[in-house]
Amino acid sequence: MRIYITSVFVDDQQKALDFYTGVLGFTTKHDVDLGAARWLTVVSPEDPAGAELLLEPDGHPAVKPYKDALVGDGIPAASFQVADVYGEYERLRGLGVRFTQQPMEAGPVTTAVFDDTCGNLIQLVTPA
The missing domain is CATH 3.10.180.10 (2,3-Dihydroxybiphenyl 1,2-Dioxygenase, domain 1)
Structure with a gap:
């Protein structure tokens, strides 16, 4: 599977x-x-x-409250793996992407979170 x-x-x-x-x-x-x-x-x-x-x-009527709750609590709707969170953070900021969380180390991963302009927060992750 x-x-x-x-x-x-x-x-x-x-x-x-x-x-x-x-x-x-x-x-x-x-x-x-x-x-x-x-x-x-x-x-x-x-x-x-x-x-x-x-x-x-x-x-769907259930989606807006769901999305609003996730965004309100800072919870990403999806997570994408990248080779270098810091580099991707700089590249995307240069393209005008708004981040809600700058890169930070969290145990075995480095993460950052951005707004996808369509009502979602998306997390970038680089494993250690």
């Missing part, structure tokens, strides 16, 4: 696609028009056959 697809709920699929591809560097895997929404997934260019991230519309 392996992870196939996981989701982040986004308030605007096109804005999310632009951010996740243009800023974070993911590549589009699927972009299927479903009428009111799209089946829209991105993958890491380092592992194009790996797990997909579904940029899922946040229209």
Whole structure:
């Protein structure tokens, strides 16, 4: 068993696609028009056959309170591994990304947390 697809709920699929591809560097895997929404997934260019991230519309009534609670408590909706949190922090800040947590060492990992502009906090992690 392996992870196939996981989701982040986004308030605007096109804005999310632009951010996740243009800023974070993911590549589009699927972009299927479903009428009111799209089946829209991105993958890491380092592992194009790996797990997909579904940029899922946040229209369900349960999603807004869920997202608001996570953001309010500073809890990331997803976590992405990077080779160097400090370097990625500087690169993304240079692109205007707003961080809610600067890089910090937390036991066996170094983490940082940023706002994805679509209603989520995302954590970057580098294992020790």
